[in-house]
Amino acid sequence: MKKVIVSGMRTTGKLHLGHYLGVIKNWVKLQDDYDCYFFAADWHALTTKYDDTNELRQNTIDVITDWLACGIDPEKSVIYVQSLVPEVAELNVYLGMITPQNWVERDPTLKDMAKILKTKEGQGSQVNYGLMGYPVLMSADIMMMNADLVPVGSDQVAHIEITRDITRRFNNLYGEFFHEAQPLLNECALICGLDGNKMGKSFKNDIKISDTEEETAKKIMTAITDRSRLRKDDLGHPDECEVAFKYWQIFGSDEEIARVKEECEKGLRGCAQCKRELGAKINSILAPIRERRRYYEQNPQLVEEIIRTGSQKARQRAGEVLDKVKDLVKIYK
Numbered sequence: 001m002k003k004v005i006v007s008g009m010r011t012t013g014k015l016h017l018g019h020y021l022g023v024i025k026n027w028v029k030l031q032d033d034y035d036c037y038f039f040a041a042d043w044h045a046l047t048t049k050y051d052d053t054n055e056l057r058q059n060t061i062d063v064i065t066d067w068l069a070c071g072i073d074p075e076k077s078v079i080y081v082q083s084l085v086p087e088v089a090e091l092n093v094y095l096g097m098i099t100p101q102n103w104v105e106r107d108p109t110l111k112d113m114a115k116i117l118k119t120k121e122g123q124g125s126q127v128n129y130g131l132m133g134y135p136v137l138m139s140a141d142i143m144m145m146n147a148d149l150v151p152v153g154s155d156q157v158a159h160i161e162i163t164r165d166i167t168r169r170f171n172n173l174y175g176e177f178f179h180e181a182q183p184l185l186n187e188c189a190l191i192c193g194l195d196g197n198k199m200g201k202s203f204k205n206d207i208k209i210s211d212t213e214e215e216t217a218k219k220i221m222t223a224i225t226d227r228s229r230l231r232k233d234d235l236g237h238p239d240e241c242e243v244a245f246k247y248w249q250i251f252g253s254d255e256e257i258a259r260v261k262e263e264c265e266k267g268l269r270g271c272a273q274c275k276r277e278l279g280a281k282i283n284s285i286l287a288p289i290r291e292r293r294r295y296y297e298q299n300p301q302l303v304e305e306i307i308r309t310g311s312q313k314a315r316q317r318a319g320e321v322l323d324k325v326k327d328l329v330k331i332y333k
Helices: 017-030 042-049 056-070 087-098 101-105 108-118 134-144 154-174 213-220 244-251 254-265 271-298 300-329
Strands: 004-010 035-041 077-081 149-152 182-185
Touching: 004 017, 004 042, 004 134, 017 035, 017 056, 017 149, 035 042, 035 056, 035 300, 042 056, 042 134, 056 077, 056 271, 056 300, 077 300, 087 134, 087 154, 087 300, 101 134, 101 154, 108 134, 108 154, 134 154, 134 300, 149 154, 154 182, 213 271, 244 254, 244 271, 254 271, 271 300
Parallel strands: 004 035, 004 149, 035 077, 149 182
Antiparallel strands: none
8 A cells, every 4th residue: 555645735825936846846746656635724824814814715726726737636646625624623632632732832833833923013922822733733634644754855854743742642642543654855946036035925036836927037037146247248156146047057957057157157148138048948847837727727616626525535534533533532422
């Protein structure tokens, strides 16, 4: 039998190139070799977006539409919405009962999410109850499908350690049942935002998967390049180019990267020309993804069907796991 993988994303809006390169591209590869469960984490989105839920449903649809456009196949993977699998909430209650407070407080996931909340105007240092429980709910997401593996980047390994701790504690208290999910390190290209900082919607420095060719080309022209270069024929320093050359290294072929580097160093390539060619290159790569996205946008009932069918499949597995959990905990049934 194939090993089970679980992973999800908070539903905070349309996805950008950072999501594609850092997560989704890897998911597409994994779905051929594992039983994959990918969920849109709308409950998790509420931890910091609880006061503005007008777009929550549409954000959920947009996230899943982006997944489908990028190649997540509902025939290979189970695609579901977190809130449509209420068994997760019940498991969260049982896990919360056995999780010491200090485990939650030291968890890096909580610390990261608290930083996001603190940036909200007027929130100060407040942390809501839901956010405090974020690490346990995340563990319930993983354990609900009794996952073997969780795909993460090297900087995220510590984020699933609390899940492993809770799993061991449950198994010690009630009997061996849950698999101790292991991190599955993914090879991914990290991409900075157009300003050289971390790419993110809130920073207004991202290129969205759903952007048009014109929007992408226009955004690329704002990318930071070699700040020391004033004229087109100045000798360039690709290694000091803050954004554009880094993008070439991600999206270009070996031959293209070598040519861009050589022409820049010899002053034969201006930054504006370089960014125009880069925009065209990125648009060519994203073209088939955007074509698939347009298809799903034009067929919203198909996306809805995929969500409902996938969530029902997820509920079936979740129900089997929860039934065993209740037997072990000796909850009245």
